[in-house]
Amino acid sequence: MALQTMNTRQQFGWVMILIHWLVAIAVFGLFGLGLYMVDLTYYDAWYNEAPHIHESIGILVLLVMLFRVAWRLASPPPHTLRSHKAWEKASAHMAHLGMYLLLFVVLISGYLIPTADGSGVEVFNWFTVPSVTGQQKGMESIAGDVHYWAAWALVVLAVIHAIGAIKHHVVDKDETLRRMIGLKGRPGRQDSM
Amino acid sequence: MLRKLAISSAVSMAVLTGGAQAADGDGTYAFDTKGDHQFIMFKISHLGYSYIYGRFNEFDGQFTYNAEDPSKNSVQVTIDTGSVDSNHAERDKHLRSDDFLAVDEFPQATFKSKKVIFDDDDKNEAKIVGDLTLRGVTKEITLDADMIGHGKDPWGGYRMGFEAETDLRLKDFGIPMDLGPQSETVEMIITVEGVRQ
Numbered sequence: 001m002a003l004q005t006m007n008t009r010q011q012f013g014w015v016m017i018l019i020h021w022l023v024a025i026a027v028f029g030l031f032g033l034g035l036y037m038v039d040l041t042y043y044d045a046w047y048n049e050a051p052h053i054h055e056s057i058g059i060l061v062l063l064v065m066l067f068r069v070a071w072r073l074a075s076p077p078p079h080t081l082r083s084h085k086a087w088e089k090a091s092a093h094m095a096h097l098g099m100y101l102l103l104f105v106v107l108i109s110g111y112l113i114p115t116a117d118g119s120g121v122e123v124f125n126w127f128t129v130p131s132v133t134g135q136q137k138g139m140e141s142i143a144g145d146v147h148y149w150a151a152w153a154l155v156v157l158a159v160i161h162a163i164g165a166i167k168h169h170v171v172d173k174d175e176t177l178r179r180m181i182g183l184k185g186r187p188g189r190q191d192s193m
Numbered sequence: 194m195l196r197k198l199a200i201s202s203a204v205s206m207a208v209l210t211g212g213a214q215a216a217d218g219d220g221t222y223a224f225d226t227k228g229d230h231q232f233i234m235f236k237i238s239h240l241g242y243s244y245i246y247g248r249f250n251e252f253d254g255q256f257t258y259n260a261e262d263p264s265k266n267s268v269q270v271t272i273d274t275g276s277v278d279s280n281h282a283e284r285d286k287h288l289r290s291d292d293f294l295a296v297d298e299f300p301q302a303t304f305k306s307k308k309v310i311f312d313d314d315d316k317n318e319a320k321i322v323g324d325l326t327l328r329g330v331t332k333e334i335t336l337d338a339d340m341i342g343h344g345k346d347p348w349g350g351y352r353m354g355f356e357a358e359t360d361l362r363l364k365d366f367g368i369p370m371d372l373g374p375q376s377e378t379v380e381m382i383i384t385v386e387g388v389r390q
Binding site: 051137 | 275278283286371373
């Protein structure tokens with residue numbers, strides 16, 4: 001059976017699954033690219049190109065995240081598995097909420113760095129997002145500090161989230177990870193729904 | 194008629210006596226931070242193809258002027274390094290980082306003069322030797338200073354202004370970023386106007 005578009009009580013729809021993995025790749029990719037680009041030497045060929053790519057992808061992720069929140073409201077995610085313990089459910093929910101919040105903090109603070117002089121962000125020479133603040137002297141450094149630490153927090157939280165998913169898959173052998181890659185229940189296991 | 198004559202003679206008196214005499218300017222002056230008649234600008238080559246200009250927006254200081262005795266001349270300046278402004282947010286963020294000014298660790302730069310040497314031919318020119326502390330490094334530098342002018346302002350005060358220049362090597366102050374062989378030194382251009390206290 002093909003995956004449905006919308007989330008159901010038991011399954012994630014393909015839209016949510018696709019966005020989840022796209023954002024996951026983008027977060028870790030942008031984190032690595034961000035750390036790499038700030039240490040480039042002045043004469044490196046990537047000195048200007050790397051930040052351009054970083055900012056372009058960042059804006060696209062921000063747009064995807066706005067869509068994701070709207071989609072989530074329109075199509076709530078499936079219930080947590082019955083086999084999960086109460087503390088597992090609570091900590092998973094907190095991690096999810098934390099990642100959503102940190103994503104917006106990272107994305108918005110990142111946007112506020114190059115736009116602090118009133119200029120817009122060019123997204124792959126495709127379109128330009130204008131500055132909403134206009135020139136704000138010194139904002140780039142404050143936004144930069146927030147961006148740096150929130151990005152670290154996001155990546156650490158995402159790793160904990162991933163460890164949790166792997167624990168459910170390997171140790172508990174439940175469907176937590178399987179349903180985020182669009183697989184149905186494991187043969188012979190009906191206990192989880 | 195009489196009134197008109199009085200005004201015109203007052204004007205010609207002023208023209209005849211000229212501007213203020215050198216010694217009229219003696220005294221201690223505070224930088225005109227309020228009116229911002231002061232600029233600390235820097236100019237550095239970009240790849241050898243053009244120049245970048247920037248400035249420090251926040252700084253304060255004072256100077257003491259004595260037309261006759263060079264030893265009674267002095268100047269002190271304190272600069273807020275975080276106020277660096279090159280009209281480009283990402284560059285300014287980079288300039289504040291550890292690659293350049295490390296403003297979190299070294300939020301202030303200071304200059305304190307040690308001696309002032311008047312030019313033999315032109316008393317309005319001087320070399321100001323003093324200690325510049327920048328990025329935690331203190332080094333003796335020499336400013337080439339010109340007095341631009343001094344005299345009464347239209348609002349009841351007395352003002353004096355200077356322009357000074359010097360070249361700084363980035364490496365001398367521990368700035369680690371390598372901008373290339375054309376950009377090892379930065380030219381500093383300082384214009385200040387003081388109001389006599």
